[in-house]
Amino acid sequence: MSQEVIVVFTAKSIERILEEGGTSAWRLDHNHARRCDFAVCTRNAHAHWDQSNWAPATEAHRTAFLVGKIRDVVPCPTTPENKEARGDRYLVKFSEIARVEIPNLWKGDRNPVKYMSFEDLGINPSTLQWEPMPEPVNAAKPSDAVGSINNGVKPLTMGEAKKGLALTFNVPPDAIEITIRG
Numbered sequence: 001m002s003q004e005v006i007v008v009f010t011a012k013s014i015e016r017i018l019e020e021g022g023t024s025a026w027r028l029d030h031n032h033a034r035r036c037d038f039a040v041c042t043r044n045a046h047a048h049w050d051q052s053n054w055a056p057a058t059e060a061h062r063t064a065f066l067v068g069k070i071r072d073v074v075p076c077p078t079t080p081e082n083k084e085a086r087g088d089r090y091l092v093k094f095s096e097i098a099r100v101e102i103p104n105l106w107k108g109d110r111n112p113v114k115y116m117s118f119e120d121l122g123i124n125p126s127t128l129q130w131e132p133m134p135e136p137v138n139a140a141k142p143s144d145a146v147g148s149i150n151n152g153v154k155p156l157t158m159g160e161a162k163k164g165l166a167l168t169f170n171v172p173p174d175a176i177e178i179t180i181r182g
Helices: 014-020 030-034 142-149 158-169
Strands: 004-010 022-026 038-043 064-075 090-102 113-117
Touching: 004 022, 014 022, 014 064, 014 090, 022 038, 022 064, 030 064, 030 090
Parallel strands: 004 038
Antiparallel strands: 004 113, 022 090, 038 064, 064 090
16 A cells, blocks of 8 residues: 555645546646555635635645545646646546544645655545545546647557558558657
8 A cells, every 4th residue: 555646735626626527726746646556635715816716615724635646647738717728737627526523634844746655644545535526517528628729739649640651651650660769
């Protein structure tokens, strides 16, 4: 049970997280975050930005209030409140959630995102009551979000790339070889 989980310090309410499909607008290491299966949301009750259009959060400062099973980590979509999605911010999408109340879980760090183990947090995920994540209400379509961030270019699988290139060059897809350097 020592696998890493993402722990975030957020001012957003459970209702807001459900509307967005997960916890969002995090500057994090995308590859590191995608290796995690869970995220734990802890309450930042002292946020310094306007939250008047959000449902009020009721949890005490530094309390863990939600655990989510991570479905994906994607660039933040453009929403009515966030017309210019920034490429350096990510939405951690959930497939299932469990509501918890663990006081003083967040010990205080400058960075509102950290990686820990459930063991270090004192949480046993097998004892949590999981519920399916509802469909997001105010989220943009992932293709819209990625397209707006990357000037209309959307991610492709290798198969999709080969099929597209095969059409472009009028050859069968198995004639296409792709080399990735990086």
